[in-house]
Amino acid sequence: MVDSTSIEPRWRRMPEERPRQILDAAFEVFAEQGLAAARLDDIAKRAGVSKGTIYLYFPNKEELFREMVRNTILAQIEIGEQAPETASATDDLVECMRGYWSFLRSSTFPVLYRLIQAELRNFPELAQFYAEEVIARGHRLFCHHIQRGIEKAEFRALDPSVATRMLLGSMVMHSLWCSKRSFFPSVAERSDEQVFDEITDFILHALRPAPVA
Amino acid sequence: MVDSTSIEPRWRRMPEERPRQILDAAFEVFAEQGLAAARLDDIAKRAGVSKGTIYLYFPNKEELFREMVRNTILAQIEIGEQAPETASATDDLVECMRGYWSFLRSSTFPVLYRLIQAELRNFPELAQFYAEEVIARGHRLFCHHIQRGIEKAEFRALDPSVATRMLLGSMVMHSLWCSKRSFFPSVAERSDEQVFDEITDFILHALRPAPVA
Amino acid sequence: MVDSTSIEPRWRRMPEERPRQILDAAFEVFAEQGLAAARLDDIAKRAGVSKGTIYLYFPNKEELFREMVRNTILAQIEIGEQAPETASATDDLVECMRGYWSFLRSSTFPVLYRLIQAELRNFPELAQFYAEEVIARGHRLFCHHIQRGIEKAEFRALDPSVATRMLLGSMVMHSLWCSKRSFFPSVAERSDEQVFDEITDFILHALRPAPVA
Amino acid sequence: MVDSTSIEPRWRRMPEERPRQILDAAFEVFAEQGLAAARLDDIAKRAGVSKGTIYLYFPNKEELFREMVRNTILAQIEIGEQAPETASATDDLVECMRGYWSFLRSSTFPVLYRLIQAELRNFPELAQFYAEEVIARGHRLFCHHIQRGIEKAEFRALDPSVATRMLLGSMVMHSLWCSKRSFFPSVAERSDEQVFDEITDFILHALRPAPVA
DNA sequence: GATGAATGAGCCTTCATTCAT
DNA sequence: GATGAATGAAGGCTCATTCAT
Numbered sequence: 056m057v058d059s060t061s062i063e064p065r066w067r068r069m070p071e072e073r074p075r076q077i078l079d080a081a082f083e084v085f086a087e088q089g090l091a092a093a094r095l096d097d098i099a100k101r102a103g104v105s106k107g108t109i110y111l112y113f114p115n116k117e118e119l120f121r122e123m124v125r126n127t128i129l130a131q132i133e134i135g136e137q138a139p140e141t142a143s144a145t146d147d148l149v150e151c152m153r154g155y156w157s158f159l160r161s162s163t164f165p166v167l168y169r170l171i172q173a174e175l176r177n178f179p180e181l182a183q184f185y186a187e188e189v190i191a192r193g194h195r196l197f198c199h200h201i202q203r204g205i206e207k208a209e210f211r212a213l214d215p216s217v218a219t220r221m222l223l224g225s226m227v228m229h230s231l232w233c234s235k236r237s238f239f240p241s242v243a244e245r246s247d248e249q250v251f252d253e254i255t256d257f258i259l260h261a262l263r264p265a266p267v268a
Numbered sequence: 269m270v271d272s273t274s275i276e277p278r279w280r281r282m283p284e285e286r287p288r289q290i291l292d293a294a295f296e297v298f299a300e301q302g303l304a305a306a307r308l309d310d311i312a313k314r315a316g317v318s319k320g321t322i323y324l325y326f327p328n329k330e331e332l333f334r335e336m337v338r339n340t341i342l343a344q345i346e347i348g349e350q351a352p353e354t355a356s357a358t359d360d361l362v363e364c365m366r367g368y369w370s371f372l373r374s375s376t377f378p379v380l381y382r383l384i385q386a387e388l389r390n391f392p393e394l395a396q397f398y399a400e401e402v403i404a405r406g407h408r409l410f411c412h413h414i415q416r417g418i419e420k421a422e423f424r425a426l427d428p429s430v431a432t433r434m435l436l437g438s439m440v441m442h443s444l445w446c447s448k449r450s451f452f453p454s455v456a457e458r459s460d461e462q463v464f465d466e467i468t469d470f471i472l473h474a475l476r477p478a479p480v481a
Numbered sequence: 482m483v484d485s486t487s488i489e490p491r492w493r494r495m496p497e498e499r500p501r502q503i504l505d506a507a508f509e510v511f512a513e514q515g516l517a518a519a520r521l522d523d524i525a526k527r528a529g530v531s532k533g534t535i536y537l538y539f540p541n542k543e544e545l546f547r548e549m550v551r552n553t554i555l556a557q558i559e560i561g562e563q564a565p566e567t568a569s570a571t572d573d574l575v576e577c578m579r580g581y582w583s584f585l586r587s588s589t590f591p592v593l594y595r596l597i598q599a600e601l602r603n604f605p606e607l608a609q610f611y612a613e614e615v616i617a618r619g620h621r622l623f624c625h626h627i628q629r630g631i632e633k634a635e636f637r638a639l640d641p642s643v644a645t646r647m648l649l650g651s652m653v654m655h656s657l658w659c660s661k662r663s664f665f666p667s668v669a670e671r672s673d674e675q676v677f678d679e680i681t682d683f684i685l686h687a688l689r690p691a692p693v694a
Numbered sequence: 695m696v697d698s699t700s701i702e703p704r705w706r707r708m709p710e711e712r713p714r715q716i717l718d719a720a721f722e723v724f725a726e727q728g729l730a731a732a733r734l735d736d737i738a739k740r741a742g743v744s745k746g747t748i749y750l751y752f753p754n755k756e757e758l759f760r761e762m763v764r765n766t767i768l769a770q771i772e773i774g775e776q777a778p779e780t781a782s783a784t785d786d787l788v789e790c791m792r793g794y795w796s797f798l799r800s801s802t803f804p805v806l807y808r809l810i811q812a813e814l815r816n817f818p819e820l821a822q823f824y825a826e827e828v829i830a831r832g833h834r835l836f837c838h839h840i841q842r843g844i845e846k847a848e849f850r851a852l853d854p855s856v857a858t859r860m861l862l863g864s865m866v867m868h869s870l871w872c873s874k875r876s877f878f879p880s881v882a883e884r885s886d887e888q889v890f891d892e893i894t895d896f897i898l899h900a901l902r903p904a905p906v907a
Numbered sequence: 908g909a910t911g912a913a914t915g916a917g918c919c920t921t922c923a924t925t926c927a928t
Numbered sequence: 929g930a931t932g933a934a935t936g937a938a939g940g941c942t943c944a945t946t947c948a949t
Contacts, residue, residue, distance in 0.1 A: 073933090089386060091304030095919065105935045107921080116919070173302060173386030175448070186451035194454055211473070216454055217466045221438050224445075228437030235388070238399035241407055241429050253430045260424070261474030286908095308944065318910045320946085329944065499912090515812060517730030521940065531914045533942080542940070599728060599812030601874070612877035620880055637899070642880050643892045650867030651860050658863075661814070664825035667833055667855050679856045686850070687900030712929095734923065744931045746925085755923065 074112045076102045081123040086166040090120050090174055120174070124181050127167055128188050131158060144204035149255055151200060152226070155193055156251050159230035168231065190227075194219050201262070210262040222258050229254060287325045289315045294336040299379040303333055303387055333387075337394050340380055341401050344371060357417035362468055364413060365439065368406055369464050372443035381444065403440075407432050414475070423475040435471050442467060500538045502528045507549045512592040516546050516600055546600070550607050553593055554614050557584060570630035575681055577626060578652070581619055582677050585656035594657065616653075620645050627688070636688040648684050655680060713751045715741045720762040725805040729759055729813055759813070763820050766806055767827050770797060783843035788894055790839060791865070794832055795890050798869035807870065829866075833858050840901070849901040861897050868893060 080102035084093045095116060099106045113119040133154075141147055158164060171178075171185050197219045204210035210218075229250055232239040242250055293315035297306045308329060312319040326332040346367075354360055371377060384391075384398050410432045417423035423431075442463055445452040455463055506528035510519045521542060525532045539545040559580075567573055584590060597604075597611050623645045630636035636644075655676055658665040668676055719741035723732045734755060738745045752758040772793075780786055797803060810817075810824050836858045843849035849857075868889055871878040881889055 087389060089304065089389070091302070092390075094917090106919090107935055108933080110920070111933070169385050169388060172382045175382060176300065176302070177305075182448065182451055186448075190445075190452060191454075213470075213473075214466070217470060220442065220445075220454055221467065221470045224438040224441035225434050228441045229433065232403075232433075232437075235395065235399075238396055239403060241404075241433055253427070254434065257426075257430060257434045257474055260426075261470055307942090312911095319944090320910055321908085323945070324908070513815060515730065515815070517728070518816075520938090532940090533914055534912080536941070537912070595811045595814060598808050601808060602726065602728070603731075608874065608877055612874075616871075616878060617880075639896075639899075640892070643896060646868065646871075646880055647864050647893065647896045650871075651863040654863030654867045655859065658829075658859075661821065661825075664822055665829060667830075667859055679853070680860065683852075683856060683860045683900055686852075687896055733921090738932095745923090746931055747929085749924070750929070 073104065073108065077104065077109055077112060077119070078123050078126055081119055082127055082163075082166070085120060085123060085170060090116075090170070090177075117177075120170075121178060121181060124167060124170060124178075125184060127163055128185060131161065131163055131167075132188055132192065133158070140203070144200055144207050144209050145259065148197065148200040148204060149259075151196055152222070152255055152258075153251065155196075156226060156230070156247075156254075159226060160233065160247055165231055165234040168227075190223065193223055197222055204262065208264065211264045213262070218258075218262060221261070225254055225258070286315075286317065286321065290317065290322055290325060290332070291336050291339050294332055295340055295376075295379075298333060298336060298383060303329075303383070303390075330391075333383075334391060334394060337380065337383060337391075338397060340376055341398060344374065344376055344380075345401060345405065346371065353416070357413055357420050357422050358472065361410065361413040361417060362472075364409055365435070365468060365471075366464070368409075369439060369443070369460075369467075372439060373446065373460055378444055378447040381440075403436060406436055410435055417475065421477065424477045426475070431471075431475060434474070438467055438471070499530065499534065503530065503535055503538060503545070504549050504552050507545055508553055508589075508592070511546060511549060511596060516542075516596070516603075543603075546596075547604060547607060550593060550596060550604075551610060553589055554611060557587065557589055557593075558614055558618065559584070566629070570626055570633050570635045571685065574623065574626040574630060575685075577622055578648070578681055578684075579677065581622075582652060582656070582673075582680075585652060586659065586673055591657055591660035594653075616649065619649055623648055630688065634690065637690045639688070644684075644688060647687070651680055651684070712741075712743065712747065716743065716748055716751060716758070717762050717765050720758055721766055721802075721805075724759060724762060724809060729755075729809070729816075756817075759809075760817060760820060763806065763809060763817075764823060766802055767824060770800065770802055770806075771827060771831065772797065779842070783839055783846050783848050784898065787836065787839040787843060788898075790835055791861070791894055791897075792890065794835075795865060795869070795886075795893075798865060799872065799886055804870055804873040807866075829862060832862055836861055843901065847903065850903045852901070857897075857901060860900070864893055864897070 077098065080098045081093075083101060084098045087093075088097075093116075095106055095109055098119075099109055102109075109119065113122060139147075167185070171181050175182050194216075198215050201210060201215040201218050201222075205212055205215060229242065232242045233247060233250060236243045245253070290311065293311045294306075296314060297311045300306075301310075306329075308319055308322055311332075312322055315322075322332065326335060352360075380398070384394050388395050407429075411428050414423060414428040414431050414435075418425055418428060442455065445455045446460060446463060449456045458466070503524065506524045507519075509527060510524045513519075514523075519542075521532055521535055524545075525535055528535075535545065539548060565573075593611070597607055601608050620642075624641050627636060627641040627644050627648075631638055631641060655668065658668045659673060659676060662669045671679070716737065719737045720732075722740060723737045727733075727736075732755075734745055734748055737758075738748055741748075748758065752761060778786075806824070810820050814821050833855075837854050840849060840854040840857050840861075844851055844854060868881065871881045872886060872889060875882045884892070
């Protein structure tokens with residue numbers, strides 16, 4: 056038992072960390088309760104500060120929400136947009152998909168997705184931000200590889216934008232299903248990897264060149 | 269003196285219609301405001317009844333929300349699960365997709381989807397209901413046709429469940445994107461029909477038998 | 482012992498009286514505490530209603546304050562502006578002064594005066610209202626009689642507006658002093674009537690015609 | 695490197711001036727906002743010190759207010775109570791009135807008057823202080839000259855205290871009206887000097903000996 | 908059944924005051 | 929002495945729920 060740690064932290068947390076602490080706590084509480092039901096008291100408690108302290112760093116609850124969403128999205132984005140190009144466009148594409156999938160399957164993505172959906176009316180700029188930073192960014196990334204695959208005749212000739220949307224759409228939706236597996240029996244007995252492989256396989260089949268006939 | 273009639277509405281609505289009126293109003297207000305921000309006052313006003321009347325038919329706001337979601341989902345489901353089977357499984361599948369697409373593109377679907385997403389934590393049973401009535405039901409429907417197509421060698425041999433999920437996932441996600449076109453440039457300049465055709469074409473390509481090669 | 486009355490009023494107060502009850506309570510609490518320090522809880526309690534009820538009739542604290550001031554001023558104004566004209570302008574003037582003095586010496590005037598002074602910055606329209614309804618109205622009234630007195634040679638020829646301001650100014654200030662007698666020893670040992678007589682006497686002396694020389 | 699000096703103020707204010715700086719800032723902020731609405735943050739900022747510093751010199755907001763009022767009153771009082779006596783009591787009286795009028799028309803008087811009025815309930819000792827230092831002091835001063843004027847038969851025989859109150863009352867009230875000219879049309883088109891002359895003239899007429907007739 | 912006035916718990920926000928540095 | 933980040937009590941306002949009519 057190391058009860059001592061539960062009594063008093065020896066060093067106060069550095070003040071420079073306050074915004075981060077608060078944003079982290081806000082993420083958790085908003086995730087659990089949604090914007091309206093979340094109480095600033097709870098966020099403060101979870102951040103280990105007093106209610107008033109929040110207002111030293113954020114003008115109000117809405118702005119805290121906004122900042123938290125923006126921050127979390129930005130912190131999550133790690134997609135190397137200029138992915139290393141190997142000889143095979145197919146390999147590159149699959150590699151990118153793997154990275155994107157692991158982003159979609161992180162614990163933060165479904166939470167953010169839900170929060171943004173829920174507050175679409177009140178915070179359209181957040182939806183805009185999400186659409187740009189998550190979807191459009193992914194779109195550019197995948198579109199590039201698919202285009203390359205077409206040019207190299209690894210893929211059949213098709214509108215790369217369409218293929219990209221199919222790819223993105225099915226990945227995003229599968230990620231959401233996977234995060235609520237109990238509700239969706241068709242993914243319930245599959246692991247994340249299995250699901251990913253199935254998606255990849257399906258997409259590649261759709262992209263494969265037409266039979267020579 | 270019949271002065272009173274000149275102010276009052278000419279026909280009183282039948283009392284039996286009350287629950288329906290309230291549910292309809294609830295749908296509109298919840299759609300616009302979300303659960304927490306919706307005020308019973310507004311719902312009552314929109315339903316043309318008094319606030320107290322709502323409590324004659326629903327025990328509280330949460331239950332009204334639940335009932336509204338359940339009701340709206342049920343009212344929307346029109347998918348003929350045993351669709352008429354023609355000679356071509358491909359034709360049957362496309363026909364089913366067309367029906368499902370028009371359901372997904374109805375004005376109620378994206379609203380319901382958002383409400384359910386937002387209240388996932390507090391009303392898991394609604395998510396369950398949605399998963400069953402909308403996704404699983406669609407899953408059974410499409411799976412059947414794909415299975416048939418495989419058996420008839422119209423489609424390549426693949427796990428029909430996987431194909432179904434890809435089909436459903438991309439349709440649902442495209443529907444959501446289409447309902448917020450301004451945020452998603454890649455669907456912005458396309459009509460619903462175009463998007464549908466693109467999805468169908470892509471899916472059918474993925475399903476087509478492997479080249480004889 | 483009539484304890485019964487302290488348990489439950491037999492009849493609820495008529496709802497039409499609510500605004501009046503609240504305004505009355507507001508007057509008392511604002512009088513004691515000022516705008517900022519007054520708590521809506523206290524006003525509600527004193528009005529015998531709940532906090533929420535106040536918001537059924539007034540949109541917020543400030544508006545309640547405004548309404549209370551306006552209302553109280555209007556309720557106090559009873560100056561017969563077209564006072565009956567007797568043969569003597571002097572008598573008429575003194576009669577009017579007596580009426581105005583009793584208004585100024587009412588328990589509400591000093592309270593209102595103080596509240597308006599205190600909130601001059603935030604509610605200039607109230608000061609405007611007071612200036613118009615209390616001062617300007619009195620000005621017109623007295624000016625008329627003084628003008629008449631000059632014409633009838635009961636008073637010396639002087640600017641009636643100046644005389645009126647002197648009259649009003651000294652009456653208002655004396656009223657304020659009288660309402661805090663303990664602070665102002667020079668009025669402490671005098672009754673209201675005495676003070677009034679002194680003011681009247683002084684004013685009439687100032688108005689009396691110049692010596693024939 | 696003397697980079698630091700380019701940001702910092704060239705001369706640090708002497709610590710002994712701190713209380714004065716704070717009191718001055720307090721006067722301004724209390725004047726603009728009133729006691730309740732004034733924020734210590736603003737006072738600190740205006741004084742060029744930090745919030746905590748205020749508490750090094752004043753135990754709390756109320757005491758700061760008290761001190762500020764007392765200080766400002768004392769700083770304003772410049773009335774030579776034993777004004778030089780010339781041959782004419784009338785001239786002396788007018789001279790004193792002129793001095794008092796310029797005090798009443800200073801920018802600080804109406805502000806203080808309003809603050810004291812507003813906080814009458816919570817700070818009766820300030821009202822007491824004002825009554826003594828401003829009104830009673832003026833009373834003694836004017837009473838003396840009027841008494842002398844009566845003895846020298848420059849004025850008619852009347853209670854000098856009554857005359858003094860009339861004089862003070864009308865001057866104070868006119869000063870307040872003049873400081874809110876837009877609300878009081880009867881002084882709006884008159885200059886301070888004109889108003890003063892009118893008051894003086896009226897008072898002297900009221901004091902002049904009765905006609906020999 | 909229907910109404911809508913009344914209730915009061917609950918929460919965001921402010922700001923005087925404290926205190927570690 | 930001086931700072932300003934942190935605190936937490938207090939209060940305005942909202943709105944789901946009740947209930948007398």
